[in-house]
Amino acid sequence: MTLLRIKDLCVHYITVDGVAKVLNEVNLDVNEGESIALVGESGCGKTTVLRTILGILPENARIVKGKIIFKGVNILSLSREEFYKLKGSEFAYIPQEPITALNLFYTIGDQFTDVLLLKGTTKINLLKYLKLKRELYPKLGPEVIKYLKIVKIPEPERVVKSYPFQLSGGMLQRVLIAMAIAKKPSLLLADEPTTALDVITQKEILDLLKSLKRELGISMMYVTHNLGVAKEVSDRIVVMYGGEVIEIASTEELLEQPLHPYTKGLIGAIPKLTITELKPIEGGVIDYYNPPPGCRFHPRCPLATEICKLKRPSLIEVSKGHLIACHRIKG
Amino acid sequence: MEILRVVNLKKYFPILAGVFNRVVGWVRAVDNISFSVDERTTFAIAGESGCGKTTLAKTIVGIYEPTGGSIYFRGIDITRLKGKKAFEYRRRISIVFQDPISSLNPRKRIIDIVTAPLIIHKVKNVDKAEMATKMLELVGLDETFLYRYPHELSGGQRQRVAIARALILNPELVVLDEPTSALDVSVQAKILQLLKELQEKFKLTYILITHDLSVIKYMADKVAVMYAGKFVELASKDELFNNPLHPYTKALLASIPVITSEEKKYVSKFMTKLPGGEPPRLSNPPPGCRFHPRCPYAINGICNKVEPKLQEISKNHFVACHLYQKLIID
Numbered sequence: 001m002t003l004l005r006i007k008d009l010c011v012h013y014i015t016v017d018g019v020a021k022v023l024n025e026v027n028l029d030v031n032e033g034e035s036i037a038l039v040g041e042s043g044c045g046k047t048t049v050l051r052t053i054l055g056i057l058p059e060n061a062r063i064v065k066g067k068i069i070f071k072g073v074n075i076l077s078l079s080r081e082e083f084y085k086l087k088g089s090e091f092a093y094i095p096q097e098p099i100t101a102l103n104l105f106y107t108i109g110d111q112f113t114d115v116l117l118l119k120g121t122t123k124i125n126l127l128k129y130l131k132l133k134r135e136l137y138p139k140l141g142p143e144v145i146k147y148l149k150i151v152k153i154p155e156p157e158r159v160v161k162s163y164p165f166q167l168s169g170g171m172l173q174r175v176l177i178a179m180a181i182a183k184k185p186s187l188l189l190a191d192e193p194t195t196a197l198d199v200i201t202q203k204e205i206l207d208l209l210k211s212l213k214r215e216l217g218i219s220m221m222y223v224t225h226n227l228g229v230a231k232e233v234s235d236r237i238v239v240m241y242g243g244e245v246i247e248i249a250s251t252e253e254l255l256e257q258p259l260h261p262y263t264k265g266l267i268g269a270i271p272k273l274t275i276t277e278l279k280p281i282e283g284g285v286i287d288y289y290n291p292p293p294g295c296r297f298h299p300r301c302p303l304a305t306e307i308c309k310l311k312r313p314s315l316i317e318v319s320k321g322h323l324i325a326c327h328r329i330k331g
Numbered sequence: 332m333e334i335l336r337v338v339n340l341k342k343y344f345p346i347l348a349g350v351f352n353r354v355v356g357w358v359r360a361v362d363n364i365s366f367s368v369d370e371r372t373t374f375a376i377a378g379e380s381g382c383g384k385t386t387l388a389k390t391i392v393g394i395y396e397p398t399g400g401s402i403y404f405r406g407i408d409i410t411r412l413k414g415k416k417a418f419e420y421r422r423r424i425s426i427v428f429q430d431p432i433s434s435l436n437p438r439k440r441i442i443d444i445v446t447a448p449l450i451i452h453k454v455k456n457v458d459k460a461e462m463a464t465k466m467l468e469l470v471g472l473d474e475t476f477l478y479r480y481p482h483e484l485s486g487g488q489r490q491r492v493a494i495a496r497a498l499i500l501n502p503e504l505v506v507l508d509e510p511t512s513a514l515d516v517s518v519q520a521k522i523l524q525l526l527k528e529l530q531e532k533f534k535l536t537y538i539l540i541t542h543d544l545s546v547i548k549y550m551a552d553k554v555a556v557m558y559a560g561k562f563v564e565l566a567s568k569d570e571l572f573n574n575p576l577h578p579y580t581k582a583l584l585a586s587i588p589v590i591t592s593e594e595k596k597y598v599s600k601f602m603t604k605l606p607g608g609e610p611p612r613l614s615n616p617p618p619g620c621r622f623h624p625r626c627p628y629a630i631n632g633i634c635n636k637v638e639p640k641l642q643e644i645s646k647n648h649f650v651a652c653h654l655y656q657k658l659i660i661d
Contacts, residue, residue: 041515041517042486042515152607154607168609170609171609198380198542198610199379199542199583199586199588200379200583201609202586202588203585203586204607206588226588228587228588228589228590231588231590255590255591256591256592265517266516266517269516269519269520270516270520270545270590271519271520271523271543271545271546271549272548272594273545273548273572273584273587273589273594274593274594274597276548278523278524278549279520280517280520280521284485284487285485
């Protein structure tokens, strides 16, 4: 069953230099209980996709076209109140830098109870909030500890009383994951949650996310630039280049038999532990103010011909569950 | 030929407290480290963030003054040199920093950034523009970049400028402090290739500091693994990757998120279940072996009491671990 469907999404940014046409007809699906990884290099629009779903785009962004259908409802057409209500109960977000996501002046316990108290509210009277907090704080304490135990935090009683700067990066990321699952969401959106962490801690967090997904049956959308990390957490990988989805396949198939020239190049450019050879992708970053016509990858593509410069390839299924957008490769 | 020898190097930072800035403790970022680097090779130092690897790099270059120990560069102890003599040596050792956004002055043009070392070291009789163009060409940029500012460049181009600046005085030793960790993989691949080409061309010696073991696999000749201010393992690249001995090295290898099935097979050999926990604070490291609270093989009574020494287990393979010292005694 499809949980989330993004249809022909176009997002532009208005800047002093002109209009940056970032997302260009992005199409993708997330099924129930499935985790997908959104992979691409910096500036490929993967975070913009995530922010559009969460409704946290910066002010200069414009959704030009497209729909985001969640459980049959187009969330882009909802009013602010309706959207916040839906977001509060259905979506959860794990940010990239845990230390900037938490307020340094309040304890973990304080911030955690706020998540439980205020989810889905757009505005609240301060007096009402304080009253509610005083009434419910003792009751919510054990619940907070329960969630901290789920994410395997040692000594949760101590962590509840600590301030964010007293905990390590790995521990803070666990706290944020606990906050995310405390809302019992049906879709977890993670924006490179392990880039600020060391490899050993990263592995622990990835293992935790995998086990949570299995036990709680949450769908997940995981944004990363690291294909190795994507392999660890995802069932399917969506590769983005220059604001477009260029290849979708199951994790196994995408990494073993990539079809799109960019995906192949990306895999070849990663230093490996078993071979000492590197094949970088030629060419540089894409200019969103004047994106190349046709296929946006054609200036860097070794296979490009005339048609690639003229016509934009659409995303077609070449074998079961394997979609690519390329004129030259036909399965 | 040996170019650099570091002997018992220490760098401690004081922790100050109170109104009178009393010293209440020390952060032992580099604690008794010794190694040597051969000419025209790449010596890599691997470790997690906060293990002291950047402090070690900065101490070698001369940004920090060491608390103790010696650094011999071509047989001369550069930590004992003062004034003009020390300055002379600075130009023979240079550094490329991790983050090209913060290591390039945003208010200066590329030409001024690249030629800054010439002015600092009072190199006369050179045409600034000509020299800068030559250096930019070496790193794959053309003269159109000369009068631009750092913010107009992409991450990869900025790192190329940083490399050009590091090489302009024709150094013998270049310290690379995480040169690609701020870059995308396709850009990283090109920078790594460039560094290798330049090493060949100018007979450079590199000290490469990184947390990414796959970058080390591509670049290095000799590898040291650092944990909490100390080296825990030191070996040639092939030896380290084929036969890692220290439990920490194995854990590092096993934690790398890999892509291909061959790699998966390779790392699964070193799969160890760590009991959890985090790297220690350098101000208050655990007694005995610094890794013992996280080590699955820790022997109670030995590992938490006695500090293991870096010992040669097999030829040119050094490990600081009681598990292997026991083997020698047996």
